[in-house]
Amino acid sequence: MVALERWLCRHRHIFPTITTTSTSSRRNYSTHPPNARLNKPIDFSTTPILHHTASSALATPLLPPAARKSKTSRQNLFQSINSALRHALSSDEQVLLFGEDVAFGGVFRCSMDLAADFGSERVFNTPLTEQGIVGFAIGCAAEGMKPVAEIQFADYVYPAFDQLVNEAAKMRYRAGLTGKPGPDGERGMHSGGLVVRMPSGGVGHGALYHSQSPESLFTHVPGLRVVVPRSPIQAKGMLLSAILDCNDPVVFLEPKILYRAAVEQVPMDPYFLPLDKAEVLKQGKDVTVISYGTPLYSCSAAIEAIEKDLGVSVELIDLRSIHPWDRPTVWESVNKTGRAVIVHESMVNAGVGAEVAATIQEGSFLRLEAPVIRVAGWTTHVGLVFEKFNIPDVTRIYDAIKRSVEY
């Protein structure tokens, strides 16, 4: 506590008044307060979360050595997903891509040109039925194909909840020995090879049914892998792993606000990124911030501000895989820093943060110097005009880190 008091003395004037000459009084969801110091729009062209140069992109942690020799190109998230799907379809004829409106390129352009290039037998529209899409995909996987099923918005995955929870997740387990490949190398009975992609998260004006992040509903289900990439590089590598290199069913949530916003240099060669490893995005020694997906950008901005203001050093971890997840990396970090703040968009009640916080408490109890703090959506729905107040912003993250280090 003495150290904290010293910090406080040193950084007494951390909120200098910023004066601006804003004249606009229009109330538009895309505006931000003119005097805001923390809650400014994320500048995706400068954020350290994205790789703005080829050399930085090729130095991506966990990137396989071969991919480090690749050329890179600037891609946004939907383009990198499209290139991953293109590679998957061209390298393995068992890969199928389907869902609602996938054939014309998808409502978010992720499947652009793929039907034309790979044929309507492999890339196709389904009737409008989420339980049908996932059930159909499970059947495809059970007979040896690699179906990539798209649910148009994560908000509409619930009709398929039964198929995912009771069927996809449990097929290998209930098949027992028949779930293992036969002596002839023939495929066993399971749904490995299945990937269910779905756009998720807030987008500024998605309200109740185009904003949801339902990942915690799936992290409670043994048998499913739940993955959320933060960037084009991550999305490409993790999606390729999910489709071509993973024998378990994968729920792949794509932060839709990043589809166009997040642009970075992406290795053009195909590459795989692991589905069970977190990544330390930034080393630090005083407090650990743990997040995944879109809020990482706000975390990064908050960290930049608080390090300047308080002179503290913050470690930032991207979980990447939400379930099963990389507990040792989180324990190692919190055992070093003694403090943890967990950030996610979806509501706090029984969210991913609850699991992470409880796990930290179990593995780092003697090292903890402050309560683990969760910054997450409030326990409510995403009302249209309230989104900005609901989703964790830079200010709330900043404040949580501050409360943690000053505890």
Added chain:
Amino acid sequence: MEFEKPSAKGAMPTYRVMDQNGEIVDKSRVPDLTDEEAIRLYKDMVTVNIMDLIMFDAQRQGRVSFYMVSAGEEGIAVGSASALLPSDVIFAQYRETGVFQYRGFTLDNFMNQLFANRKDMGLGRNMPVHYGSRDLNIHTISSPLATQIPQASGAAYALKMQSLQNPEIEKRIVACYFGEGAASEGDFHAALNIAATRSCPVVFICRNNGFAISTPTLEQYRGDGIASRGIGYGIETIRCDGNDIFAVRAVTKRARKMALENGGKPVLIEAMSYRVSHHSTSDDSFAYRAKVEVEDWKRRDNPITRLRKYLENRGAWDEEKEQAARSSLRKDVLKAFTKAEKEKRPGLRGIWEDVYEDMSEEQMGQMKAMREILEKYPEEYDLHDFDGGADTLKE
């Protein structure tokens, strides 16, 4: 302006080959099998029937936790299975024991699953009657109703793609079984619609036995059964007499052929029968239907007695053969029963294995924690029945 009236359409006819006395009703519909082959189907039905009687009692004695008989529906399962190729893929609901029997699931296989012992291919994880076999191309049965129907559409699409990609491999279909109650689930709708739009080679076989647990069909639907719905999805459909094993076999055989025509298409079969038994060992059906009604069905019509009469009419079967077959099958079932009951339970490691292809770090930690509990409180757990005791919990 004229609204179409469902009542104006007559009921879809029911295809039949032989009547209740085992007489062929239309001489142009001669069964396509020899008496020896028919006897094999008969014995398969009788085997299921005998196993059902023994296991129902075994559950009543507390020797297995649960059971579901197929009484009255043995003909649908055995008749349809006999019209498929062994390589055709099957998705079942749970009242299709005859399919497993016809395909070659052995009495040991059945008993090991029912007793959930260490020789159970399902490793003791499922409730009794939830059979499955990769070798026999039958996907493991799961309890949630109708979930297998869209899966069957997808599996059929996979088979279609595989034969498109490799014309060398034989063309296969998927057969998918479900009851008329399950057909009320959303998954039924999704499955038939998606199978039609994607032209999937799948034969949907609905067992309409009049009851979903206690719910009679009058409370299940108001249309002309399940068959009338097929037309709405653009699916060729037939209704047949489910107590007539030759009718079931004939329509399935034709449906299989049709399913592979023109690159593939779905076909719907509704097989009419009556659930003679209770829904399961957890159900007393006389709480919602009269015993006399059931007895009436048992006496009046039954797929086993119908085929028996056919065989007797042809001089291929008699009371002596019947007694000999029943006593020998009964002996075989009891032998497998006794053997399976003595086997140990599967190893405890199976609690965590196969959730993922590889056990996760978290699961490894939990396995260690379980082992520590077992070692710390040895009096609190009975491990002797589990193969390998606590040793299987080592990393």
